Amino acid sequence: MTVYVIGEAGSCGDKDIVKMLQQVDSAAESGVDAVKFQWCSDGQELAERRGSLTDGYGDIYANYLQWPDTWHPILADRCRERNVEYLCSTYLSQDVEVVAPFVDHFKIASFEASDREFIDAHKPYTKDDHKFLIISTGMSSSADLDAVRKACSWLPHGGLVLLHCTSAYPAPITSMNLEVIREEHLDGYSDHTEPAFTQTGALAAAAGAEFIEAHFRLPTTDRDNPDVSHAMVPTQLSEYVKWIRVAEQALGASAKTPQVEEQPMLKYKRVI
16 A cells, blocks of 8 residues: 655645745655645636635635646646656636646545536546546535546546545544545545644544645745645654655555564464
8 A cells, every 4th residue: 555645735835936846845855746736717716606705715816826827837847856746726617728738637626526517627638648536525425425426437447536524724633534534435535634733644544545635835834824724844744744654554464464573473373
């Protein structure tokens, strides 16, 4: 078992390409497999689609997520230079085509997990392109999961990756509900717990997660950034990844067989 770890840069680059490139470097040094950003071409349209325009989210999206689309190849190139994959969540159907040439896999946030039109916008870029469609499932029920799987039935076998998620920022430990990963046959976990809890990814791995996503930031990230409360600093992200790798080693193989380390004791084993 090898857990695919996604360092979620989110909005913590403060809409600053220099900081965003630094995030790639920092996450790569922490040992992640991919770095994921978030982008939209029109923050006001996104807020309108989500029904959050009157709550001021249009300005928040515009201020943190609406950056130039010419940055995608720059970020993707830096990711490949650092031997990590480039991912980027989008939220508007027309934006999927923009990121498609640059991302290694697609990511859909929990808010769009039940948006059939948005899911279908990924069809031209996932059917034969060996790209996963990774979907977070915060705020979802078992029936919702069934609906998502049905909506994605056009994907090749193994092409759909469903992440358990609690859409609270930060999410209390008591809301993690990791047993759901095994019970609902989910593929992974999108972590929103407090940054100090650097062992939650390892707990998710122990619960069966093969994909784990966690937010991180730079020490220089603006303290007013909406993702700061649930984003780890580089030292915490390194610890987080380390504990996931420890969990992988501890989990070992699924078959029950005598371990190499047990060999000296085997001669004392009684056989009836």
